[in-house]
Amino acid sequence: MASVTVDEPVTSPLSFLTDNVISAVINDTYTNLSERRKLLGLSNPGKVEDISSEVQREVLLTNYMFSGLRCDLQKLFSLSPVFRMQHGFAMGSNVLPPWQLLAMYGNSKMLLQGTFSSDQSVSAMGNIRWTPKWVTKTQTQIDPRSPQTMLQIENEYNGDDFNASLKAINPSILEGGITGIMIGDYMQSITPSLSLGLEGVWQRQSLGQKPETALSYAARYRSTDWIASAQLHATGTLGASYWRRLSEKVEAGVDCQLQFAPGMGGAGMFGGIRKEGQTTVGVKYNFATSVYRAQIDSNGKVGCVLEKRVAPAITFNFAAEIDQWKNTHKLGLGVSLEGAPEELEQQMQRTEMQNEMPPPN
Secondary structure, three states: OOOOOOOOOOOOOHHHHHHOOHHHHHHHHHHHHHHHHHOOOOOOOOOHHOOOOHHHHHOOOOOOOOOOOEEEEEEEEEOOEEEEEEEEEEOOOOOOOOOEEEEEEEOOOOOEEEEEOOOOOEEEEEEEEEOEEEEEEEEEOOOOOOOOOEEEEEEEEEEEEEEEEEEEEEEOOOOOEEEEEEEEEEEOOOOOOOOOOOHHOOOOOOOOOOEEEEEEEEEEEEEEEEEEEEOOOOOOOEEEEEEOOOOOOEEEEEEEEEOOOOOOOOOOOHHHOOOOOOEEEEEEEEOOOOOEEEEEEEOOOEEEEEEEEEOEEEEEEEEEEEEOOOOEEEEEEEEEEEOOOHHHHHHHHHHHHHOOOOOOO
């Protein structure tokens, strides 16, 4: 009579860490909480530093104002993956270099970008999407005018209803200990409209100095056509913003920064005492072939930026700013020329109709 052998399941030596009552209770509790959170219909709230992006990056002129003359020549070589090069020329600007070369390569998993300027400064950026929710971002800059090179490494996780990130700026262990700046933030959706977050900062310039820490609190409320956000920093600074869509083509925003408490002292990042406040009001108009932005702040500064596409590959930029109290002004005029083969332009139109994952940014 033939004997029947039964293979025993192979177990890991560390299986006792998961095959116990405590692990089962924790797993069941986490599963139940996840199911309840899904029933609430919560969405990803974004990062703490982006709670006022609709005002700071879309309406106000912070990222659009320039002075002098500038010309950008862009060439698109490929769309999937994206490969683009750009030559930038500037004259009469205190910020932009006279000449700058930029190259960018990206797909759904990776984004690489490098810049070389006529002042011999070099900057590079690389983002890698490990999973649909986990992205690693790196950035470095070498400037001969600066005695220190900048290096930044960030890991960001985008959950279904939360966002967590950890950023290190100029981290080093060469002195026998950890130095640099570490920033960690966490943003959680409480309701479909309300989200709350925390941001912690740890800094130590050298081992001979004591580390400095700070904690800030953030809140964001999103409605159907308006968004309100606020952030309280450990230095006593309170920032609040309000964005509203007035119509299909008009957006408006208000940003207020108040300093109502002294800083933490010292000569570090958190030092100094500032007792001041500033409020900025801006508006954005989206026309068929142009975008107009204008703003005014409580210090008497008025500015506007106009982007006008006169042809499919030609865009003109006009920027102006007047400071009433300081009796100063600046004016900027720019042109951007874009070039791409005809087959790429047709491919771009087809890609816009598809739902492809953009490069990690």
